[in-house]
Amino acid sequence: MKVEQVLHMNGGMGEYSYVKNSSLQGTVISMVKPMLEETITELCSAMLPGADCLKVADLGCSAGPNSLLVVSEIIDTIDETCRRLKHPPPCLQAFLNDLPGNDFNAIFKYLLPRFYDRLEIEKGNKFAINKCFVAGVAGSFYGRLFPPNSLHFVHSSYAIMWISKAPKELVTKAGTALNKDNICVAKTSPHAVFEAYLDQFKRDFTLFLRCRAGEIVPNGRMLLTTMGSIKSNDPLTIWEFVGLKLHDMVAEGLIEEEKLGSFNLPYYAASTEEIKSVIEAEGSFKLQNMEVFNVDWDDYIKKADTKQVVDKTTRATMIAKDIRAVGEPILGSHFGEDIMDDLFRRFKEDVFDYMETHKCQFVNVVMSLIKKDI
Amino acid sequence: MKVEQVLHMNGGMGEYSYVKNSSLQGTVISMVKPMLEETITELCSAMLPGADCLKVADLGCSAGPNSLLVVSEIIDTIDETCRRLKHPPPCLQAFLNDLPGNDFNAIFKYLLPRFYDRLEIEKGNKFAINKCFVAGVAGSFYGRLFPPNSLHFVHSSYAIMWISKAPKELVTKAGTALNKDNICVAKTSPHAVFEAYLDQFKRDFTLFLRCRAGEIVPNGRMLLTTMGSIKSNDPLTIWEFVGLKLHDMVAEGLIEEEKLGSFNLPYYAASTEEIKSVIEAEGSFKLQNMEVFNVDWDDYIKKADTKQVVDKTTRATMIAKDIRAVGEPILGSHFGEDIMDDLFRRFKEDVFDYMETHKCQFVNVVMSLIKKDI
Numbered sequence A, B: 001m002k003v004e005q006v007l008h009m010n011g012g013m014g015e016y017s018y019v020k021n022s023s024l025q026g027t028v029i030s031m032v033k034p035m036l037e038e039t040i041t042e043l044c045s046a047m048l049p050g051a052d053c054l055k056v057a058d059l060g061c062s063a064g065p066n067s068l069l070v071v072s073e074i075i076d077t078i079d080e081t082c083r084r085l086k087h088p089p090p091c092l093q094a095f096l097n098d099l100p101g102n103d104f105n106a107i108f109k110y111l112l113p114r115f116y117d118r119l120e121i122e123k124g125n126k127f128a129i130n131k132c133f134v135a136g137v138a139g140s141f142y143g144r145l146f147p148p149n150s151l152h153f154v155h156s157s158y159a160i161m162w163i164s165k166a167p168k169e170l171v172t173k174a175g176t177a178l179n180k181d182n183i184c185v186a187k188t189s190p191h192a193v194f195e196a197y198l199d200q201f202k203r204d205f206t207l208f209l210r211c212r213a214g215e216i217v218p219n220g221r222m223l224l225t226t227m228g229s230i231k232s233n234d235p236l237t238i239w240e241f242v243g244l245k246l247h248d249m250v251a252e253g254l255i256e257e258e259k260l261g262s263f264n265l266p267y268y269a270a271s272t273e274e275i276k277s278v279i280e281a282e283g284s285f286k287l288q289n290m291e292v293f294n295v296d297w298d299d300y301i302k303k304a305d306t307k308q309v310v311d312k313t314t315r316a317t318m319i320a321k322d323i324r325a326v327g328e329p330i331l332g333s334h335f336g337e338d339i340m341d342d343l344f345r346r347f348k349e350d351v352f353d354y355m356e357t358h359k360c361q362f363v364n365v366v367m368s369l370i371k372k373d374i
Helices: A023-047 A069-084 A104-126 A191-215 A238-251 A257-261 A272-282 A299-304 A312-335 A337-357 B023-047 B069-084 B104-126 B191-215 B238-251 B257-261 B272-282 B299-304 B312-335 B337-357
Strands: A053-059 A091-098 A132-138 A151-157 A216-229 A285-296 A361-371 B053-059 B091-098 B132-138 B151-157 B216-229 B285-296 B361-371
Touching: A023 A053, A023 A069, A023 A151, A023 A216, A023 A285, A023 A299, A023 A312, A023 A361, A053 A069, A069 A091, A069 A104, A069 A132, A069 A151, A091 A104, A104 A132, A104 B104, A104 B132, A132 B104, A151 A191, A191 A216, A191 A272, A191 A285, A216 A272, A238 A257, A238 A312, A238 A337, A272 A285, A272 A361, A285 A299, A299 A312, A312 A337, B023 B053, B023 B069, B023 B151, B023 B216, B023 B285, B023 B299, B023 B312, B023 B361, B053 B069, B069 B091, B069 B104, B069 B132, B069 B151, B091 B104, B104 B132, B151 B191, B191 B216, B191 B272, B191 B285, B216 B272, B238 B257, B238 B312, B238 B337, B272 B285, B272 B361, B285 B299, B299 B312, B312 B337
Parallel strands: A053 A091, A053 A151, A091 A132, A151 A216, B053 B091, B053 B151, B091 B132, B151 B216
Antiparallel strands: A132 B132, A216 A361, A285 A361, B216 B361, B285 B361
């Protein structure tokens, strides 16, 4: 099955929906806010007066409380910048992109009306419906999504670590699974697995940059946040832990060994050096700034909760639900929906023991890029 | 309940879905094709060389086989024009618009991939994914949908006869329903009903033109097809017949009299004179051309079927399903879903008798407009 058909967040409004379980992603966006503000301020100052419409795209927007969060932050910054420069704000056209399986109906029917209502309350009619135009664009960002020179700014958060497919080299021509005990690059993965994933990432990220270079105006900007790795062989990802739980289920005879062997996530957390080298080799963008920040797997829960101490079990439950909201469609389509409850119950029960014996952090890489004017 | 929440075509893929019951709308689009070709040819010739991207919007696109039909026809015309002018074709950015209740997921997940596949086969890579970019925009066209000067062409078919709301004057301050036996302007409607509907149409169509004037570039074009009326008091609409069936059900005690009295469709089929007068008064557009063509209610079925004679019952069933696909969400939300089967059974059984005693035609008005360069 093609990645595009199974890679999307859990839809609906249920217990395991992305709508109800995406505070990690929201926290990360908030942490990147200063860099977003800096970028939009510079872009806005350079454009004014002149351009009357700032065109931006958020790639991998999903459908949940974060889908319009970046658009809100952009509007705040435009508002502040224009007030300071004593200039009427330009209008904003925002394109929300995700794969075709994303729940765009939810964005249009529920999230967008609320977004406009809040905008009206917070900004009056200065940024309401006549000044902010939102459109949906379905398709893979490993391909062209927009006309030439049509965007001033591209944003993406927690999306480009999802590569276009698991590398085909992970299964040899003879049918041997190279990464049989894992579902992504992990400590126990053989070297060939690292290489295959890195190669796929290089091809995909190069394509990503080339496509965006075609779409962004000269001197236009891009701000990308992705899950990263301090070293490319440092398996700090939470997906490795999901793999361990699947491995346990194989050991207990609940999943066939071959089923696990043949599954690999289209996921690669690159190191800053790997990212830099692709940007340089592709050549269309200048890397203006790159920052790395780590957060413990449960930091975002502790941060969100300032009033009371959240106990370990509650935190484990939240992490399990958040990961389930992201991983269930792709895991369920391969291993079967019927084992998902068991898998994430194990995840929840074991995650704290694991966190006490391993360094469990999300590594976040944020990069600010400028389209070269050549 | 707001019109925007209940006015949309029947979703899904079921027996009464718009996907399976929209050949009338498709036939009308095909009949307007020569005017579309003429418009796009002129637009394309005037733009080339220079503009590298033609930006178009289809307002009221719905979600079904017709949703991308106009985009396909536009691409055919661009292709033909550029071949003749020996010029590489510009890229196309097409915005599909409908109310937030429209099934955009169906467009993105099912219709768009098939559209791209067919484009690839028919045009090679000349117009495939790198040359044609489709976005979805949710919102009422009785409001701004796009940034200033951002469109070259706006298309709309069978949409603007749906006005923003049923006129509030149809119920007096004392609570008396003026149009109590009907659901839209009908022969038996009192004069005040005609006036109230016409006033609402004038306000709405003026707003429509003003909004589009803000969005379309100078000398940009607009092609609108709507259900019309030869005279404004000539009740040739199929909705009048739906009203008669509801009236029968009131007489039989199946629907409360007040329930019918309080319901009026947000629907007005204007005469050419009424349309012309609004265009002139609003002032942003020059009316280049206006054509009227009538088709019998079952013409589109007879035309689609060249090989065999479709009997009356089959034709009546098709008309009933087509009208149900359009009207069920708004009728069902007022009268209750449980009476819909009975209503459309009556419609199907009686429609041919009615057609034999009345002049039953869809009146179609097509207008080609040019945005004034002032």
